[in-house]
Amino acid sequence: MKLDKLVGERFRERPAGCVIESHALMVRGGYMKGVANGIFSQYPPLRRVTRKLEQIIREEMDAIEGQEVSMPVVLPGALWEESGRYVSVGSELLRFQDRTGTPMVLGMTHEEAAVQLVREYGRTAARYPFMIYQIQTKFRDEARPRGGLIRVREFTMKDAYSFHTSQQDLERYYARCHRAYERIFARAGLPEVVSVASDSGMMGGSLSHEFMLLTPAGEDSVAVCGACGYRANVEAAACVAHNEPPAVLQPLQTVETPDAHTIEALCAFLHVIPAQCCKAVVYQKETDGSYVVLFLRGDLEANQTKLTNYLGCDVRPAAITPESGLCAGFIGPVGLCGGMTVLYDTSLQGTGNLVCGANRQGFHSTGLQLERDCGTVEYHDFAKLPDGGVCPVCGRPAIRVSRGVEVGNIFQLGAKYTQAMGMRYVDADGTEKTPVMGCYGIGVGRLAACVCEVRHDDHGPVWPLAIAPWQVHLCCLRADDAGTKAAADALYASLQKNGVEVLYDDRTVSAGVMFADADLLGIPVRVIVSPRNCAEGCFELAARDKTVKEKAPLAKAVQAVQALLRRLEDEAAAQVPPRL
Amino acid sequence: MKLDKLVGERFRERPAGCVIESHALMVRGGYMKGVANGIFSQYPPLRRVTRKLEQIIREEMDAIEGQEVSMPVVLPGALWEESGRYVSVGSELLRFQDRTGTPMVLGMTHEEAAVQLVREYGRTAARYPFMIYQIQTKFRDEARPRGGLIRVREFTMKDAYSFHTSQQDLERYYARCHRAYERIFARAGLPEVVSVASDSGMMGGSLSHEFMLLTPAGEDSVAVCGACGYRANVEAAACVAHNEPPAVLQPLQTVETPDAHTIEALCAFLHVIPAQCCKAVVYQKETDGSYVVLFLRGDLEANQTKLTNYLGCDVRPAAITPESGLCAGFIGPVGLCGGMTVLYDTSLQGTGNLVCGANRQGFHSTGLQLERDCGTVEYHDFAKLPDGGVCPVCGRPAIRVSRGVEVGNIFQLGAKYTQAMGMRYVDADGTEKTPVMGCYGIGVGRLAACVCEVRHDDHGPVWPLAIAPWQVHLCCLRADDAGTKAAADALYASLQKNGVEVLYDDRTVSAGVMFADADLLGIPVRVIVSPRNCAEGCFELAARDKTVKEKAPLAKAVQAVQALLRRLEDEAAAQVPPRL
Known part of the structure; x- marks a missing residue:
């Protein structure tokens, strides 16, 4: 392909509204264009990247006995009613009516459609296990799309669904799929992607x-233990807090704390540390607006996901009105008004002599001991595991919290969907049983963006060979010089004849413009034919990642290029773990 | 792949609700499953067929300098407002609101999105011509889905858009794309697909x-001239009707025709032929419900598409109420009540002595001569070219009308979208000009169904090699016989090692069940390993289309299979016209 015919424009200025580097580079480089909020078109270079990613994913899915199918984007609402998700999922599920008034949805995930597809096939026990997958458009009506292709509303996803007659078989397959995912990310050029324990959220399962x-650039928080290697999304990480019960319990006393609306102000005023406070965080249930008051140790933050899972419904940070009976900034467990759900985090277990709100404007209490002052208290884990916190596995205070982007997820769903949708098989003993299910997703566009996010320099992406839009970028410097042009043309033809994917730039533009464009296209191998080198019968071979920059004889150009391509391939292959 | 692990079920009974054979066979053969009215999932065999079709299409689009892109399924309504189609397209365009209340549509075609994608790129004249395409999900909220994958609501479509600086350049490219389409259909195994002139409908253009x-099985009507080869969709075919003016004009007279509500009854009663009648057909405009009365010669039928194009709005067959002033069954041009649009078909030009309605219950008129009795009359072509009719090109009465399925379409759109959406380029003379555009579509699923529709026997599809789900179907008869099983296993391994796509059936089922399943899967080459042949060191090689059935030595099995595959490939290639 010749660069001067490549649809899309490249430019130098950083585009407005790009908060992360991959987004800016992919707009500047002519990879993508916004169509609506969180909805993008792909220009040819990005489509070539995503097609290669799709092929890698397909090969790895086929290698674990996956069978490619196709399920619809537009699904009947009735199908989602079978699983209960037509009601339980929020407004990110786009619901509409067709011309006959039938309720429909845009598929954001396909557990229901997968069960519908194999419900009859799965009647026979001998057919298990089996896995189906598709690579397909999905729509999720995100409230806040961001970061270019990182969080969008419409996206291409590989989604896979496996079916098993036992939990053990599901676990065996889950491990194979986990390895397939490691291989996919490594082949895509991201061997540093790690798996972390996660919350199952709306998918359900164990x-x-x-x-x-x-x-x-990520928006998830990931906890990693520096001691034992434990890794989890902070949403799902257990927060363990050990407290030494105080030797002497003080009595509960009310003190005036006029301007202490925050933990910080309170601590400064009373000369205590946050861990000596009992903090209140207030939510409202999305279902009925009723209040949920969570008490936790003052040095910790609430984990809304844990709260949602415990309550079985979504919650939002509360708007505290005068009618609520709550005294914002001064809420405490003793003498709290009724009519609300009151929860206690495990971080308060075994504490005493705490400072807490006195439920009265301008006053706090000191000397709180929950069981003594409030009666029986049930503790649950509602706190975010903090940076520096205690690892829930090894118990050492070696947790580091980092930002991360989720590029794939895998779930052991159990019988949530098969049970709800009446999928049964007849077991060897003649009885009907419910199969269990796993599901496995990868967002293709997000993966491309992630590669760009960590494989770029100031001038553009540095695409790994396996997913680069082309393998070789051929630059003819001074295409107005007949000899140089002829040499470059001949090399272009030879490389193509040898099956090399070449993007050929023979425009009569300055070297600066030519290399700036080449940097934005990020093709791993660069071949430069110039009058000076040509005169010596040479050309320049370079790698986009700057590890190679050498002169080589034109007569052996194809071999030199192929050797470099092979070396890059081998280096990449060494990063890919073997199949299980 | 082993057949016993293939997801999907095959069965003998013809499924209910299938009106065409391809639909019945593709349900019986485990190719597809309905999810909602006109919305289907694809099982692995069909997904393999559609992927091969997609690859053929991609290769042919790339060969005419097409560049693959990706545009969204969900598009903002505002984009369709730019072209005017947000309002002008009917309820097959699915409109809805996202969570913010913004009007959105499900893309049923992507002219607007294509212009949006290349509007800036296309500012520079030197970049023309260029063509972008995608292979992507579309949704069209059809009122009456039918025929399995023939007419659906959700479908995968290859849609391509070319941009040019002149009509001549568009025409040159259009011819190349026409040839690419011929190649695609021939490569897919349908060399008999023909192109016909068509009506541009909602796409616009010339x-x-x-x-x-x-x-x-088709629902379109296609007129083909047996004399000159002229071909057109009846919707778009000019209807030429020659009339010899009568030597003696009779006076207009009213006659009582009590029960003559139809042309047939009237002709029987008055002893005339339909061509001697002036027939009225009544429509109502979709916009305001007002009446449109079309008069045409009694032996012809009205062509609603021509009427719609002439009026510039959709019409529907009228519900004639007493308030309308129309006298159903007795409508004629003389003394017709006012307030409605009255149109005359060219078939009435040069006629005289016609029978027509007298606008009075139970009465007709005879001796009608339009200009004499009605004043100035404008004639336009509103009739369907009938079977046996006159060819509008060569003038001979050699038209044959057949049923057809549209498997692709190509349009010269002119500047309809570029003009409306403000796409401009700066010409060499420094002035701003509007580019012209072509668009080119193929429905992938419909194409698969069409191949099945004409390439099947009573037992199943007969897939052409290029798109068959697998190349070879290996049957091990009596897999319970160790020697036979070992020979078949070895052959399975050798074929796979040599890059042959094999579906291997080693179930311990009867030969009848095995061959019935093989027929339903329609794989072109069949290899049968049985105890009897095995004992002689032989196997049976057969073609699904029954042109080959021979014994061959097991020792040379791979070569024999490869030779047959090559022969089938060569035969198919001979049907494919060269690239332009």
Whole structure:
């Protein structure tokens, strides 16, 4: 392909509204264009990247006995009613009516459609296990799309669904799929992606993992234990807080704390540390607006996901009105008005002599001991595991919290969907049983963006060979010089004849413009034919990642290029773990 | 792949609700499953067929300098407002609001999105011509889905858009794309697909062609001239009707025709032929419900598409109420009540002594001569070219009308979208000009269904090699016999090692069940390993289309299979016209 015919424009200025580097580079480089909020078109270079990613994913899915199918984007609402998700999922599920008034949805995930597809096939026990997958458009009506392709509303996803007759078989397959995912990310050029324990959220099921690329551009928080290697999304990480009960319990006393509306102000005023406070965080249930008051140790933060899972419904940070009976800034467990859900985090277990709100404007209490002052108290884990916190596995205070982007996820769903949708098989003993299910997702566009996010320099992406839009970028410097042009043309033809994917730039533009464009296109191998080198029968061979920059004889150009391509391939292959 | 692990079920009974054979076979063969009205999932065999079709299409689009892009399924309504189609397209365009209340549509075609994608790129004249395409999900909220994958609501479509600085350049490219389409259909195994002149409909533009598979299962009507080869969709075919003016004009007279509500009854009663009648057909405009009365010769039928194009709005067959002033069954041009649009078909030009309604219950008139009795009359072409009619090109009465399925279409759109959406380029003379555009579509699923529709026998599809789900179907008869099983296993391994796509059936089922399943899967080459042949060191090689059935030595099995595959490939290649 010749660069001067490549659809899309490249430019130098950083585009407005790009908060992360991959987004800016992919707009500047002519990879993508916004169509609506969180909805993008892909220009040819990005489509070539995503097609290669799709092919890598397909090969790895086929290698674990996956069978490619196709399920619809537009699904009947009735199908989602079978699983209960038509009601339980929020407004990110786009619901509409077709011309006959039938309720429909845009598929954001396809558990229901997968069960519908194999419900009859799965009647026979001998057919298990089996896995189906598709690579397909999905729509999720995100409230806040961000970061270019990192969080969008419409996206291409590989989603896979496996079916098993036992939890053990699901676990065996889950491990194979986990390895397939490691291979996919490594082949795509991101061997540093790690899996972390995750919360199953709206998917349900017992165990799930997210594959995380740790980068400041991420919006997830990931806890990693520096001691034992434990990794989890902070949403799902157990927060363990040990307290030494005080030797002497003080009595509960009310003190005037006029301007202490925050933990910081309170601590400064009373000369205590946050861990000596009992903090209140207030939410409202999305279902009925009723209040939920969570008490936790003052040095910790609430984990809304844990709260949602415990309550079985979504919550939002509360708007505290005068009618609520709550005294904002001064809420405490003793003498709290009724009519609300009151929860206690495990970080308060075994404490005493705490400072807490006195439920009265301008006053706090000291000397709180929960069981003594409030009666029986049930503790649950509602706190975010903090940076520097205690590892829930090894118990050492070696947790580091980093930002990450989720590039894939895998779930052990159990029988949530098969049970709800009446999928049964007849077991060897003649009885009907419910199969269990796993599901496995990867966002293709997000993966491309993630590669760009960690494989770029100031001038553009540095695409790994396996997913680069082309393998070789051929630059003819001074295409107005007949000899140089002829040499470059001949090399272009030879490389193509040898099956090399070449993007050929024979425009009569300055070297600066030519190399700036080449940097933005990020093709791993660069071949430069110039009058000076040509005169010596040479050309320049360079790698986009700057590890190679050498002169080589034109007569052996194809071999030299192929050797470099092979070396890059081998280096990449060494990063890919073997199949299980 | 082993057949016993293939997801999907095959069965003998013809499924209910299938009106055409391809639909019945694709349900019986485990290719597809309905999810909602006109919305289907694809099982692995069909997904393999559609992927191969997609690859053929991609290769042919790349060969005419097409560049693959990706545009969204969900598009902002505002984009369709730019072209005017947000209002002008009917309820097959699915409109909805996202969570913020913004009007959105499900893309049923992507002219607007294509212009949006290249509007800035196309500012520079030197960049023309260029063509972008995608292979992507579309949704069209059809009122009456039918025929399995023939007419659906959700479908995968290859849609391409070319941009040019002159009509001549568009025409040159259009011809190349026409040839690319011929190649695609031939490569897919349908060399008999023909292009016909078509109506541009909601796409607009000046010239368009449909690629038609002539089959009784089709719902389009195609006129083909047996004399000169002229071909057109009846919707778009000019209807030429020559009339010899009568030597003696009779006076207009009213006669009582009590029960003559139809042309047939009237002709029987008055002893005339339909061509001697002036027939009225009544429509109502979709916009305001007002009446449109079309008069045409009694032996012809009205062509609603021509009427719609003339009026510039959709019409529907009228519900004639007493308030309308129309006398159903007795409508004629003389003394017709006012307040409605009255149109005359060219078939009435040069006539005289016609029978027509007298606008009075139970009465007709005879001796009608339009200009004499009604004053100035404007004639336009509103009739359907009938079977046996006159060819509008060569003038001979050699038209044959057949049923056809449209498997692709190509349009010269002119500046309809570029003009409306403000796409401009700066010409060499420094002035701003509007580019012209072509668009080119193929429905992938419909194409698969069409191949099945004309390439099947009573037992199942007969897939052409290029798009068959697998190349070879290996049957091990009596897999319970160790020697036979070992020979078949070895052959399975050798074929796979040599890059042959094999579906291997080693179930311990009867030969009848095994062959019935093989027939439903329609794989072109069949290899049968049985105890009897095995004992002689032989196997059976057969073609699904029954042109080959021979014994061959097991020792040379791979070569024999490869030779047959090559022969089938060569035979298919001979049907494919060269690139332009």
